[in-house]
Structures are given as C-alpha cells and as structure tokens.
Amino acid sequence: MKYWFQVMKDLEGLKYPEQIAFLKEEHGFSQAYANALVMYSRGSKSSKRFDTMDGFLKNEDDDKKKTIKKIFKVIQTKYPKGELVIAWNKPMFKISDKYVFGVATAKNHILIAPFNADAIDALRPKLKDYKVNKKTIEVPSDWKVDEKLLLAIVKESISHVK
Template identity: 30%
Template sequence: METIADFLATIEDEAKRERLVYLFDHIKTTFPTLESTIKWNQPMFIDHGTFIIAFSVSKQHMAIAPEAVTINAFSNQIQEAGYQAAKEIVRVKWKEPLDLQLIDAMIRYNIAEKKDTTSFWRK
C-alpha cells in the first residue's frame, strides 16, 4: 500500500470504508497542510516530517492513534465522547458517532506541540 486510496480499497465493508473516506476528507479539508501517507500499513497524517495522527481498522472499531501524550492530554474529552482509550490508541466503535471536534482538537494539539520537532515520533 502506498496511498490512502490503496488502504481504503482493502476495506470490504462499504459503511466502514465510507466512514473513513468522510473522516479523511474532513481532515484533508480542515488541515490542508498535512501530508497523508501510509506507514506500517496505516494511513497517517504528518506535518513537516513528523507524525501527527494515524488510523487503523478492526472488526469492532476504528483506532485513532495520536500518540500517548495526546491521549493523556485529552483523556477527559475522550471519556466524555464515550470512546475507550488505551496507552497508544483511542477506540471508536463503528456505530458510535464521530466526534470531529475532538479529533480536530487532537490534531491541532499535535501540530502545535510538535512545531519544532525534527524527528518522526516524540522523544
């Protein structure tokens, strides 16, 4: 896989694929300076060569991976949205509403916090 379109083509469930298309289009529109890429078979958005957010898919949920620091910073909002958080991912069940304001806030946080970062991951 080289592009987000390649990733989306691997998702057989049309409703899941459409939900991700909606989310990715939203991110591209809201954050036009972010670069979309595929790394480790996951769609990611990066800024000036540094990781901002990634996504993955399982049968029961989509996973949002903004890094542990960001999950910790938004733990209350994640809980209020009804999502489950682990150390490195936020699980959003396929039937749960997408909280785009929360996702946008996590992206903005990472962009601001990592504006001077020169490595891919936080150190």
C-alpha cells in the same frame, strides 16, 4: 522514526521474538507495528502492502471506508498543507514531515491515533465516551465523526511534535 531506528539498533543482537516482545511490552506496540518495525530494521521491504488510501480501504467494509474517508477529509480541510501518506501500511497524516495522526482498523472498530500519547492524556476528559488504550482511541466502524473532538486530537498532537 530516528528514535525507533536507534531502538532497533540497540536490539540488533536479539532474536526476532525478543525484539517483538520488547516493543510490545516496553512500548505498547501492537503485533503488526512491532513486526513492521523489526522487519524493516532487518532490511525487508516486503511488509509494504499499500501505497494509497484506496489500497488500504480496498478490503474494508463500507462503514469503515466511509468513516475513515470522513476522518481524513475533516483533517485535510482544517490542515490543507498537511499530507496524507501510507506508513506502516496505515493511513497517516503528516505536517512538515512530522507524523501527527493515524488510523488502523480492527474487526469490529477503528483505532484513531494521535502520534503522541501525551495528546491522549491531555484530552482524556473529552474521551470518556470512548475506549482509550495506551496510544489509541477506539471508535465504532460506523462512527458519526465528532469533528470538534477529532480536530482537538489532531491539534493537540501537533502541539507535541513542534
């Protein structure tokens, strides 16, 4: 986060739309993530909507709830010293205060995200059956969680943050 706070400090003189455009175009941020960072850097705490996983899942359909719970159960079982937190209004998994994995939802799918795009590049051959974006991997809302692949993604992400 220190890096992103510095980026925002460098953008301080720009107007909101320019800051959003920069984050989206230069760093591949979604509108939601760009807005959260810009608003936070401007002092707003109102963008925080969820404090818990239950709060995050409250308005999701049953398939997404089941899939997301399974995703984090698999990760937490393998990495019991890690911590499930809500950051940027999304469930994230941290190890030693480093974000390594997160989940976001869209209307018709779930996005899983190692916290380092290099992890996606390293595993690209294993991801051929999925839609791979710049920093996220799209899985169906009713995804039968591929535990082996999921743990490989998290392991690779961890290797890039240590």
